[in-house]
Amino acid sequence: MSVSPPNEKDDLKHLEATDEQYEHEKGRTNSVSLSKNVTARIQNPLEGIPKATLMRNVEEFCRESNMSDHVALVQRGALVAQDPSKFEEYEELEEAERDALRNEVLHKWRQPWRLYFTIILCSIGAAVQGWDQTGSNGANLSWPTDFGVPSSPPTGQPADPSVDYGANGWIIGVVNSGPYIGSAFLGCWMSDPLNNYFGRRGTIFFSAVFCFLSVIGSGFTQTWPQLFVCRLLLGVGMGAKASTVPIYAAENCPAAIRGGLVMSWQMWTAFGIFLGFSANLAVINTGAIAWRLQLGSAFIPAVPLLVGVYFCPESPRWYIKKGRYQDAFRSLCRLRNTPLQAARDLYYIQAQILEEAAIAGKSNYVTRFIELFTIPRVRRATLASFTVMLAQQMCGINIIAFYSSTIFQDAGASNVTALFVSWGFGLVNFVFAWPAVWTIDTWGRRTLLLFTFPQMAWTLFAAMGCNFIPQSNPAHLALVALFVFMFSAFYSPGEGPVPFTYSAEVFPLSHREVGMAWAVATCLFWAAVLSISLPRLLQVFHVYGVFAFYGGLNILAFCMIFLFVPETKQRTLEELDYVFAVPTRTHMKYQLTKALPWWIKTYVLFQKGHKLEPLYHFDGATQADQYKAMNKNNDMFVGGH
Secondary structure, three states, X not given: OOOOOOEHHHHHHHHOOOHHHHHHHHOOOOOOOOOOOXXXXXXXXXXXXXXXXXXXXXXXXXXXXXXXXXXXXXXXXXXXXXXXXXXXXXXXXXXXXXXXXXXXXXXXOOOOHHHHHHHHHHHHHHHHHHHHXXXXXXXXXXXXXXXXXXXXXXXXXXOOOOOOHHXXXXXXXXXXXXXXXXXXXXXXXXXXXXXXXXXXXXXXXXXXXXXXXXXXXXXXXXXHHHHHHHHHHHHHHHHHHHHXXXXXXXXXXXXXXXXXXXXXXXXXXXXXXXXXXXXXXXXXXXXHHHHHXXXXXXHOOHHHHHHHHHHOOOOHHHHHHOOXXXXXXXXXXXXXXXXXXXXXXXXXXXXXXXXXXXXXXXXXXXXXXHHOOOOHHHHHHHHHHHHHHHHHHHOOHHXXXXXXXXXXXXXXXXXXXXXXXXXXXXXXXXXXOOOHHHHOOOOOHHHXXXXXXXXXXXXXXXXXXXXXXXXXXHHHHHHHHHHHHHHHHHHOOOOOOHHHHHHHHHOOHHHHHHHHHHHHHXXXXXXXXXXXXXXHHXXXXXXXXXXXXXXXXXXHHHHHHHHHOOOOOOOOOOOHHHHOOOOHHHHHHHHHHHHHHHHHHHXXXXXXXXXXXXXXXEEOOOHHHHHHHHHHXXXXXXXXO
């Protein structure tokens, strides 16, 4: 029996409406186009609706969604959603509800334990990813010799003329690239139909099964083709998980702390990398089976992921997409502090999805993929996510994450020393990811990237220069390690957490799964290219040439981010529709003609008094205005703190 591809019509048929019908029936005026927002206006989807009309709309919505017993609550929530900055003025609200809305600003980290449990579960998923990636790092020192494909002669021994070390280097690269090939060509693209049929939680469970079984299989392989197949199967789980977990976290988190919580994906990926390096060291003295234990130990974090995922609430946005509003409300009640906040978010999300449905139309998996490049609003998100994901491979972090033991061994370290230095790299990578929990929602995603890329470039160039110090000099290895650690310290709060956080939030709900699949496939495809090519690049260009090459790519990535990546901080997932409706040409022109001259005058020429004209203009109230209003008046609540 054949199974038809997921059809967006089935998901969004409860939201079908033309632009004219929606504007007329819901009472809106002066709407901003989501296809071509040339004026860079960001509009609340409820802005401009008279109060009486809004109340009638809520009654109709509750009646159609079998939520008639919650009409009064959803009406209060709709009022707050329409103008978050005026919640103090609404007589309909209870004092406890006002307190909860104040705390969204004054104590934004005071959230329900179920939200934090969900984020912890997502963090475990990220740790699985990191551990999987580094298991091969230490194993690379042993398994090629065991399987008869060494890429270089043993230390201190002449080359064997019967061994093709160049060809073996390619084989090692292909085997190590297996998870990224499996992710880029299969795992990522399976996430859309899996999410459609099984939801976010079901997809995460599916991916955890592959991550659990495939790494155990890797430890029992007897030939390099068998190891390659196990690594490919691992990629199926990695791709589906990496495409789903950041979306799941982003859809569950409030806008004010979404970046800080969703970036936990990278922070705990970094922790998984550190745990992987720790496991590599822990089993180093176990003899011939050391590399098997290094690969197989990655099953450990997959166990709590398998068990814990069904104790988490499903994504309320996924429920809304399926027309299951009562389930969505129950899920939001578990993820928000009060029923009012749950009702507000429910109605606001539904209102914006109604607008998205007007431009998304009716589609299946194939047409949704094509629409990533044809619908202007979606195409701009595709370009931005492609840029930040490609930049993660261009920056050079994975030449260290995948091959640090090999690189440090080439720099003169013994096997044990190389593993210890790699462990230090993993520790730095994890520790310096923590600042981004706070800076990603204050400085913003774009600012973090533009600050850290130049720093990563010069540290790689410095590491390149240190390779010209004779290996007999102890300063050679010490300085190479120092600048690699500094490179990692700059990567961790910037290009580390931003790509997955950014890509999970920029696509509209109608294209979120396939859009995230595209973004993650982009990242992991180029990770596969890097993994395949690096052993051969090290043979031909040596370590200093590789450092120089990736230092130059950092500069190129900086320019791409400057031109193509809009800021997304402290905007709801629905408000981002208007950010990405701004034409790319308008964004580029603003950056080149206004932002760049202002930056040069202010920070290079030290000229005071210049004011940067903002790119985006806000029509009506958005959720960010609630935070502005609270910060303006917080003397009333916190005594001037």
